[in-house]
Amino acid sequence: MYIYETIQVPATERKVIKKILCDCCSKEISKGLYSAFESDLHFKDGDSYPDNGHGKMLTVNFCKKCMKNVSDFVESIAPNVKWEEWEY
Numbered sequence: 760m761y762i763y764e765t766i767q768v769p770a771t772e773r774k775v776i777k778k779i780l781c782d783c784c785s786k787e788i789s790k791g792l793y794s795a796f797e798s799d800l801h802f803k804d805g806d807s808y809p810d811n812g813h814g815k816m817l818t819v820n821f822c823k824k825c826m827k828n829v830s831d832f833v834e835s836i837a838p839n840v841k842w843e844e845w846e847y
């Protein structure tokens with residue numbers, strides 16, 4: 760037999776992503792239900808040791824239009840960069 764009591768569960772707050780804005784044109788980055796669009800650009804530099812690490816990190820979010828401009832630019836300065844097919 761289970762004997763129950765009512766207990767208070769404190770309300771919690773947490774930060775969740777409400778929307779993502781393009782860091783270039785400030786438009787909201789929306790994606791459709793079946794879209795696989797991802798366009799985060801990360802740059803991280805610093806030092807990493809077994810128990811800690813430190814440094815700087817830059818994260819940039821691009822909408823599809825701005826990401827196309829960025830990828831065109833990257834392809835123009837880095838001819839060895841190639842698009843790869845993906846599937847799962």
Ligand SMILES: [Zn+2]
Nearest residue numbers: 781784822825
């Ligand atoms: Zn944009």
